[in-house]
Amino acid sequence: MSRRAKPLLQDDQVAKSQPRRRRDPAQPNLPFDPMPDRVEPCLALLKTTAPAGPDWVYEVKWDGYRLAIHIEPKEVRIITRGGHDWTHRFPAIAAAAKNLSVATAILDGEAVVLDEHGRSDFGALQQSLGGRGGKRTSTESILYAFDLLYFDGHDLTGTELSVRRHLLEDLLDGADGAIQLSEEVSDDGAKLLENACALGLEGIVAKHRDSTYRSGRTGDWLKIKCVQSESFMVVGYEQSASARGGVGSLLLAGRNGDDWVYVGSVGTGFNMKDAEYLRKTLDKLKTTQPVVPLKGKNLVFAQPTLIAEIDFRGWTHDGSLRHASYKGLREVQDNAAVFDMSERPAS
Template sequence: MASPPRRPIKRRTNAPRDVVADRAIVAKRVDRHQAGLFDEPLPKWIRPCLPTLVEKPPAGPQWVHEIKWDGYRVSAYVAGGHTTIRTRNGHDWTTRFPTIAAAAARLKVRSAVIDGEAVILDDRGRSSFAELQTDLDRHGSGRAVLYAFDLLFLDGEPLWKKPLEERRLALGGIIPKRSAILLSEDFAGSGADLFKIACENELEGIVSKRLDRGYHPGRSRDWLKTKCIQSDTFVIIGFQPGSGAVRAPLANIKIARSDGARLRYAGAVGTGFSERVAAALRERFDRIQTERCPVAGLKVSGAVWVSPDLRALVAYRGITTAGELRHASFKGLEE
């Protein structure tokens, strides 16, 4: 989908006294000697807007819908050709996302704050949190790209009070066609239809946003998320080594849920990790092997037990009567 044209978004004539009426917030031709003369300073950090979980997508023309990417929420702060990448809690992770930082620094802007999700895409174009986490455990990800979905500041102008529709128009105007920064496309049609497509393609879900609202830090009902699958955190208690002609590092991971002071077996997770991720997990598991199963009385043929020191985020479709997860998929380690 082509990016929208870069057009100026003008302020209302009844703007507050600290806003110049009819001044374009998207770049326009200016005297190079005056460019930036009246710019406001770049914010050090803006607490991100977080979507509220709902059971089904909202309907109505005031809503647009996007794919919910499975990665790390980050913002790019750009000024004077330099970029700082900050996490949702404000930590500086610039060195962990060097490719995104370099792409942001090349944007044709004096200053900007771009909100988005850092992801690694698999061969089907789906975001893989496990792959990203493995890269970050090794001090950085040059493969990660940023799916940008909001623009909070541009060329010395704060935009967070502007409606999303105007912020999105401005965002589409600064992102180049070939970059490690990609525009997260929005869909103005039926949220239910997009949600169905997301679930059919085994994506995490969608996020729906009010076009007519400003950006509000913290949990907000102007942004709603609908998830295709359930997810929770479980204790890793062991693993099944690979077998057969080609011995993969892992066949599956054994997990349990906490029940007070006890652990109860929750089954095995055999999907969601590539061979590369599996090898990194196996390295960690080998360091914490133990002879005794952490779940009292549990016996699983061929299983290797580990100390219950690690926790895994697991997505699943349901729970059997025996308490084991159905269609479980590994999403990453809880750090």
């Protein structure tokens, strides 16, 4: 790969964390565990400040598609966060997985496309896949692996993160192709976040080094962002005769249990081509029964189907997004969770 990711810190600023224990040489003699068809991913809980103390380690917050790479003796499967098989969409990652010196493994990581500055670019990743509903395969993407859930016939989800990382680092030692190790560092979280923001990264992820791998948002992993980015449901649009593609802004909603909560609109970040596609698609989803209590002569309401990734700078007191910008649509198969309003930080 010609491009490399922006490091969280330069090599001369801080040493990478070291595993606390050595691999047990008797491990290969342990009974084999059945390889799971799928492991529900551990998800990071949104926080506004980074945790401090020696129990926490930190990584770059990647901006791409969360994937699990299942390596089996006769095949490799690439599974999305929602459980869909996308092996055919990421051939370079699949080929790299086949070349790893392991018979069975499950890698947890994020598929990204890097920009010229070594930062993950969600829009470029979407473009490499042909956009929402596209049929292209992404040859430009690479996987940054940050966890190892199954290895050589053994289920690792019940072991500490420090042990899993040690084994992952051994497995990916020297890897510089379509699968690479996500850098992990031990240092002051606030300092790392400041550095990440200065480098133009999305933020950092903090992980408790002694935590086992638990599915869902347990608080073992935390995400702290420079510019917030979340998934929201598009519930309609505002028509405009002067705006590109006739779309003045998109109407957005977050989830509150089984209900939808209006979080404001976004009118920047999409070009003419995006706007024409959005209007055509939303017109097909048109409904006279909006899922949010809005009224307006120029508002067109749609069934809650399209999920958009939105950058924003925070929340207003009345629960709307501040300085929102459209990044792209999430694939249905990606099953990106629409933002849960219970996770919104207090004003």
